[in-house]
Amino acid sequence: MIRLRDIHKEYQNGTKALKGVSMQIDDGDFVFLVGPSGSGKSTIIKLITAEISPTRGKLMVNGYNLNDISEKQIPLMRRTIGVVFQDFRLIEKKTVYENIEVAMRAVGATTYEIRRRIPYVLDLVGLTNKGGRLPTQLSGGEQQRVAIARALANNPSVIIADEPTGNLDPARSLEIMSLLEKINDMGTTILVVTHERELVNRFGKRVVAIESGRIISDAAGGYYGNGR
Numbered sequence: 001m002i003r004l005r006d007i008h009k010e011y012q013n014g015t016k017a018l019k020g021v022s023m024q025i026d027d028g029d030f031v032f033l034v035g036p037s038g039s040g041k042s043t044i045i046k047l048i049t050a051e052i053s054p055t056r057g058k059l060m061v062n063g064y065n066l067n068d069i070s071e072k073q074i075p076l077m078r079r080t081i082g083v084v085f086q087d088f089r090l091i092e093k094k095t096v097y098e099n100i101e102v103a104m105r106a107v108g109a110t111t112y113e114i115r116r117r118i119p120y121v122l123d124l125v126g127l128t129n130k131g132g133r134l135p136t137q138l139s140g141g142e143q144q145r146v147a148i149a150r151a152l153a154n155n156p157s158v159i160i161a162d163e164p165t166g167n168l169d170p171a172r173s174l175e176i177m178s179l180l181e182k183i184n185d186m187g188t189t190i191l192v193v194t195h196e197r198e199l200v201n202r203f204g205k206r207v208v209a210i211e212s213g214r215i216i217s218d219a220a221g222g223y224y225g226n227g228r
């Protein structure tokens, strides 16, 4: 569960990126976070992943109180979250299998666990026979699937996807969003930051809309329309 209570974030240069944001994402939720450029979406994600801390307000992530989390606990908290980015962020010189292996080794997984888990996650994202490929030998949509498989490798309770379809054509974007929906149906909480109105409206999930650092609407089956 992720809970923000009256979160304010002021950057060092004085920019007030968040001005009293409260929201709760329960286990199993699927949430779209939408809003114009500069509205505060990335700031919310960076707060949740403990890359930055709030100026004030309460922040809980998967049982960790980020207001007084120790340096030692931060990596443990981060293991509960898998993150997917617009630009995939795969290691180009490593195969698909190795990209996922690196993420698992980083948290101390055993060779046995790695051998068992990687075929499972590759199968889940529809890349059963592509473990030996390099990222450059895959399409953009396939690369994003690898990134999703890697995010899932350590069995996080939440996947955060920051503009996951920003580099993909509409058909591939729909496939990626459907894959995230499938992963959500299997029990993982999903938070997707996106600008893609058509996709948001098509999926009929909860939509949290932010503007100038404030939440302006939060509705199940929300609609992401033009010119609010």
Ligand SMILES: Nc1ncnc2c1ncn2[C@@H]1O[C@H](COP(=O)(O)OP(=O)(O)OP(=O)(O)O)[C@@H](O)[C@H]1O
Binding pocket: 011, 012, 013, 015, 016, 017, 035, 036, 037, 038, 039, 040, 041, 042, 043, 044
């Ligand atoms: N490190 C920083 N220092 C100062 N100001 C920042 C910093 N990062 C972001 N900001 C400012 O905070 C506000 C919110 O930025 P944020 O990146 O959260 O927006 P966003 O909604 O993610 O935008 P986009 O859709 O363009 O990624 C903006 O005014 C931005 O310029």
